[in-house]
Amino acid sequence: MLPNPRLITMGDRALVIEFGDRLDPQLSARIAAAAQHLRASPPPGVLDIVPAYTTLALHYDPAVIGAGTTPYEALIEQIGAWLHEQADANLLPGRLVEIPVCYGCGLGEDLEDVARQHGLTPEEVATIHASTDYRVYLVGFVPGFAYLGNLDSRIVTPRSDTPRPHVPAGSVAIGGDQTGVYPLDTPGGWRLIGRTPVKMFTPESEPPCLLGAGDTVRFVPISRAEFDALSGNGA
Amino acid sequence: MNVLVLKPGMLTTLQDSGRNGYQHYGVPVSGAMDLFSHRVANILVGNSSDEATLEITLQGPRLEFDQDAVIAICGGNLSPVIGGDEVPEGKAVRLRAGSVLDFGACQAGCRSYLAVRGGFDVPKVMGSRSTYETAQLGGIHGRALRKDDRLPIGESDGDIYPDLDAELARSGRAFAFPKWAVNQHIGKLGRVPQVARIIPGRHWEAFPATARDALTGTEFRIAPNSNRMGIRLDGSAIELENPLEILSEAVTFGTIQVPPAGQPIVLMADRQTVGGYPKIAEVASVDLHLLAQLKPGDGLRFELVSLAQAQALWLAREQELMTIREAVEKHLAK
Numbered sequence: 144m145l146p147n148p149r150l151i152t153m154g155d156r157a158l159v160i161e162f163g164d165r166l167d168p169q170l171s172a173r174i175a176a177a178a179q180h181l182r183a184s185p186p187p188g189v190l191d192i193v194p195a196y197t198t199l200a201l202h203y204d205p206a207v208i209g210a211g212t213t214p215y216e217a218l219i220e221q222i223g224a225w226l227h228e229q230a231d232a233n234l235l236p237g238r239l240v241e242i243p244v245c246y247g248c249g250l251g252e253d254l255e256d257v258a259r260q261h262g263l264t265p266e267e268v269a270t271i272h273a274s275t276d277y278r279v280y281l282v283g284f285v286p287g288f289a290y291l292g293n294l295d296s297r298i299v300t301p302r303s304d305t306p307r308p309h310v311p312a313g314s315v316a317i318g319g320d321q322t323g324v325y326p327l328d329t330p331g332g333w334r335l336i337g338r339t340p341v342k343m344f345t346p347e348s349e350p351p352c353l354l355g356a357g358d359t360v361r362f363v364p365i366s367r368a369e370f371d372a373l374s375g376n377g378a
Numbered sequence: 379m380n381v382l383v384l385k386p387g388m389l390t391t392l393q394d395s396g397r398n399g400y401q402h403y404g405v406p407v408s409g410a411m412d413l414f415s416h417r418v419a420n421i422l423v424g425n426s427s428d429e430a431t432l433e434i435t436l437q438g439p440r441l442e443f444d445q446d447a448v449i450a451i452c453g454g455n456l457s458p459v460i461g462g463d464e465v466p467e468g469k470a471v472r473l474r475a476g477s478v479l480d481f482g483a484c485q486a487g488c489r490s491y492l493a494v495r496g497g498f499d500v501p502k503v504m505g506s507r508s509t510y511e512t513a514q515l516g517g518i519h520g521r522a523l524r525k526d527d528r529l530p531i532g533e534s535d536g537d538i539y540p541d542l543d544a545e546l547a548r549s550g551r552a553f554a555f556p557k558w559a560v561n562q563h564i565g566k567l568g569r570v571p572q573v574a575r576i577i578p579g580r581h582w583e584a585f586p587a588t589a590r591d592a593l594t595g596t597e598f599r600i601a602p603n604s605n606r607m608g609i610r611l612d613g614s615a616i617e618l619e620n621p622l623e624i625l626s627e628a629v630t631f632g633t634i635q636v637p638p639a640g641q642p643i644v645l646m647a648d649r650q651t652v653g654g655y656p657k658i659a660e661v662a663s664v665d666l667h668l669l670a671q672l673k674p675g676d677g678l679r680f681e682l683v684s685l686a687q688a689q690a691l692w693l694a695r696e697q698e699l700m701t702i703r704e705a706v707e708k709h710l711a712k
Contacts, residue, residue, distance in 0.1 A: 151580055154660030155688040157630040159580065166625065178402065191401040193628040195652055200628030202401065205689050206696040213686045214693070281626060283404040283652035286513050290626075327513055344403075346503050346515055352403040 148226050150219050157202045158215065160226065166196055166292065171280050174199050175237060175357025177229055186221050188214075194356040195281050237279070237357035242324065242339050244273070244315050244362045245370035250338035257300050257317065257334050268336060269364055271295045272315075277322060279358045287326030287344030289354040294320045306332035313338045313374075315362065326352070340374035379445040381494065383527040387439035387481065392498050392517035392529075393647070394430040397506035401651040407631070408508040408516070411606060411647045411670035412489055414695070415453030418560055419493035421703045422450035422470045424538045424710055429497030430507040430517075432529075434490040436673065438481020439523060441492075445475045447531070448495035448538060452560075454487020454567075454671050461552045468559040470706075472542035477552055486568050487671035496534035510648060538710045556709065560702055567668065571597050571677025574665040577688050579634060579657040581622060589616045593634075593642070593658060594682050601641070602674040606648040608635075609669055611678065615640030616658060626654040632661030632669075644669060662688035664695045 149161040160177070163170040178194040181201070185192065188207030193200040203218060211217030246269035247254045258265045277291035284290075299320045307330060310316070314325040316333035325331055326343035343353050354360065365373070393416065396409025410416035416431050432439075438456040451458050451467050458465040460477050467490075473479075481490070500507050500518060509517030518527055537543050539556070546554040566572075582590065598613035617640045629635065633645045635655040644661055645653070646669070661669065662683060672678060683691075 152577070152660075152685050153580060153628070153657070154577060154630050154632055155663050155685060155692055157628070159627060190398040191407075193401045193651060195627040196625040198627040200630075202398070202628075202630060205692055213689045215685055215689060281652060282402060283626065283650060285650075286400075286403055286405040286515075288404055329512070344513070346513070350403065351400065351405070351504060356402065 157200055160199045163197045168278055237359055239359045241361050241363050242341055243365040244337040244339050245365050245367055246337040248367040251336040253334040254336045268298055271298050273362045273364050277360045279354050279356050285327050285329055287352040289323055291322045291360055294322050300334050302332040306330050315339055340370050379531040381529040382442040383523050383525055384442055385440035386523040386525055387434055388437035389435040390439045390523040391433050391509035392430040393433045393508045394428055394506055397504050397508055400504050404651050406510055406648050408510045409647050412453050412667040414667040415491045417699055419450045419452040419491045421706050423448050423493045423495040425497050432492040436484050436488055440480045442478045443473055447473045450493045451490055453491045454489050455485040456490045457482035457485055466555055469555045470539055471553050471555045472546050473553045488673040489670055494531050496532040499530040499532040540711050567671055571679050572668050572672055573679050573681055574669055575662040575683045576659040576680045577685050579659040581656040582658055584622055585658055586619050592616055594680050598678045600672045600674050600676045606646055608643040608645050611642045616642055622656050624654050626652045629653040632666050633657050634659045664691040
């Protein structure tokens with residue numbers, strides 16, 4: 144049984160609901176379900192609903208919530224009752240999203256180095272990476288960057304001491320015991336093992352991001368020729 | 379109608395009240411750093427509150443208006459002039475076609491907001507026109523203004539200040555403005571050192587009393603590497619006795635994060651949606667616009683208030699803005 148959630152203030156226009164204090168897939172599923180439920184019928188004045196590893200934050204407009212004794216108390220009165228009901232709700236199985244990856248292919252610059260560190264071949268690293276289903280715990284850092292947990296311990300690799308000034312969009316990378324895909328060209332310190340031709344962040348689309356917290360991700364290895372065809376680079 | 383950018387200024391971006399509803403995808407809220415001045419500027423030109431204004435930082439642009447326009451400038455004073463004549467702040471100003479608005483030395487504050495009647499007609503991205511440069515979202519191609527950009531102005535329904543039209547025609551001057559002005563310096567813009575109220579944060583209790591006393595009892599200076607993401611503070615180091623294991627979670631506008639080196643950062647408009655540093659305090663929303671007007675080297679002190687006080691102050695501020703809107707609307711053409 145999971146403990147009861149705790150309500151914590153975060154300034155005068157946000158609050159944090161803490162569901163637990165450690166990384167746990169079951170906890171994450173409960174947070175994702177709560178986020179989904181709240182998003183389906185948000186209380187008036189709630190502007191943003193932000194799930195993370197152990198928490199769900201609500202950003203709100205105190206002027207819309209209006210006065211109870213204070214807007215905060217008026218909001219937690221609504222949330223508190225709802226959280227109580229929600230405790231026994233069925234957890235929805237998130238979506239399964241398949242992401243094609245060309246491992247190595249001259250695109251994952253650190254693949255050989257990561258393999259060497261673990262006494263594996265690059266092919267073995269790719270096989271291990273693609274044989275686990277990953278949970279999206281959090282989307283943050285930049286738009287569309289999904290933190291994927293439960294990386295196989297055989298390929299857990301620390302971040303670089305010196306981040307690269309430029310990591311190309313689509314880079315599939317390992318950072319400690321997490322993995323993820325860079326949605327934009329940004330600086331980054333994770334180790335690059337491959338690249339996907341799929342766009343992770345498309346601002347003009349709704350939803351703008353391929354992944355959301357609670358989703359499950361499966362990486363599907365593709366060849367360089369398939370990568371080029373899918374990214375529209377020609378054969 | 380267009381505004382032509384003759385000179386872009388140091389960092390001039392289109393901003394509105396922010397991109398809400400996408401933080402769970404890691405999309406920052408962005409929006410005006412000084413939302414109060416942004417909102418007052420929109421009110422003065424009769425715009426709805428979700429129109430974008432130009433956020434002008436320290437060194438302003440030179441802009442040419444190709445048609446008659448009604449503008450308002452609020453916030454920091456960056457010496458706006460037209461044809462060498464000072465353009466007043468906190469007022470609606472009626473311009474002639476061909477006017478060139480130029481900005482000069484920074485006399486007060488750090489950021490000035492320019493609203494144009496009709497709003498800037500650029501597409502909304504995820505519900506907002508705010509520029510977020512890191513992901514190239516919103517504004518003009520997701521970036522700050524450049525020389526020769528053309529900023530399209532939206533349609534508006536005719537003359538809202540007929541008295542100013544008449545005065546402009548009579549006077550033969552380049553621009554006209556009313557006698558009345560809005561008190562746009564609510565909250566003591568020029569106070570030295572500036573004072574911002576704070577509420578204890580998520581990890582307040584985890585910091586030793588000496589660190590909490592240093593936060594509330596000593597003066598900080600705005601560090602030069604401050605920007606739209608965060609204001610970095612030089613001064614007393616704020617340190618934990620033992621490091622905290624923190625899993626990343628949401629942060630907000632005004633969160634005061636303390637990285638291990640002990641230099642606090644106040645998270646501002648372009649903050650990331652989540653963070654993993656201890657959060658010692660949160661700046662009361664009612665004072666965030668004061669922080670937005672601080673420039674590197676300026677002094678800042680913090681004063682502790684309760685959540686209930688901060689929310690009451692915020693509701694009072696919202697009421698003040700309603701009063702300002704009602705007062706301005708009395709002057710608008712029916």
